[in-house]
Amino acid sequence: MGAAGSILALVLVFAGVVLLFKTVRMVPQGYQWTVERFGRYTHTMDPGLHFLIPVIYDVGRKINMMEQVLEVPSQDVITKDNAVVKVDGIVFFQVQDAAKAAYEVAQLEIAILNLVMTNIRTAIGSMDLDESLSKRDEINTKVLNAVDAATHPWGLKVNRIELKDIQPPRDLVDSMARQMKAEREKRANILEAEGHRQSEILRAEGDKQAAILEAEGKREAAYREAEARERLAEAEAKATQLVSDAIAAGNVQAINYFVAQKYIEAFKALAQAPNQKFVMMPMDSSGVIGSIAGIAELAKDAMAQQAAPSARPPRSGG
């Protein structure tokens, strides 16, 4: 029975190789393999060499325990103010419990991606465009909290969710750029006007100061002038006082002599004026005549002789 023995030997070698291959299992670092006994999960194999009873025990799922990154594909999201933006992102997650990741959820990666995508829609949908562009951290945190809580039962730890790009439509970007430009121009104009105003104010301040100083100068001058006039009046008063004192001590007719003299001189000037048409006589000419009489009396006193009746003062008409 050599042939039969040979066939049996061949089959034995084949079966032995297969069974040995199924018995000795080596789990690489960074992975955990679940073990099933007749299809039912029993335990998890850590990295290293393991021996399984073939046929009865078998490797179920080979779970990657390293931190993994998933690309969140670009999707259109509508913001609170109805702008449509394209959003994509990345998710970093790590399996903490191989058995749960293997059996608690079917199609783990698709489940995570869909969860992240819907949560991004929710987060951005509750913000307007400007907010969603400027508050990425807030969106990341919101989405991370929601996704992390939802994936706990799957034995996952979602470490980080980042929005890579939030892209508003082209025309919106253009108008945003225009808005920014206008904003800056407005600021420049305001600053210019501010400068102009400031300079005008400073100039007016200067003018005001000058006017005040000028007025103060005038006031000072007037004050001093008044003082000078006061002094002059005082001096005149004093002089008059002295004159009247002198008159009181002497004869009153002496003053009349001076007055009459001036009076006649004034008349002379009037008469000689080339443009005069008529001459008005002072109302108190009689007083002057009186003073002339005083002069006569003075003369009479001085020369001790009888004065002739006073002549009428000359009159002229024009």
Add this chain to the structure above:
Amino acid sequence: MSWNWPTVAWAAVALLLFAAEAMAPGAFMLWLGLAAAAVFVLVLALPELTVLTQVAAFVVLSFVSVQVYRTWFRKREPASDQPLLNRRAEQLIGRVVPLERGIVAGRGRVQIADAFWDVSGPDLPVGALVRVVGAEAMVLHVEAAG
């Protein structure tokens, strides 16, 4: 020990079935393999058995092997290190959570992680802390905590 064809054939069949089972697990070819191994032993012991008898024994022993497993080995299956796998409600037993909706007429609601669970237990106001003590399908049984 005579290496006649039937003996070799049954041994080969048994080995091939084991190998096939190892390569494509399904616990189907395992019983056939065990039956083939039993027939191989039978043929060794009783070489004068006809081929028909051998095949009939193979078929009968296939069923017998399943029955033997069911009665003897199934009870001694090693426990899984995660017996609550895929029993989401039972995994929550022992958790203490506040009531999201007060228990009225024996029914209320709690939020655990980001999922809402209906709870049954004594009437309690919103926010009261409850401990999950049991689970039945989609309803958690709770009692007042503390």
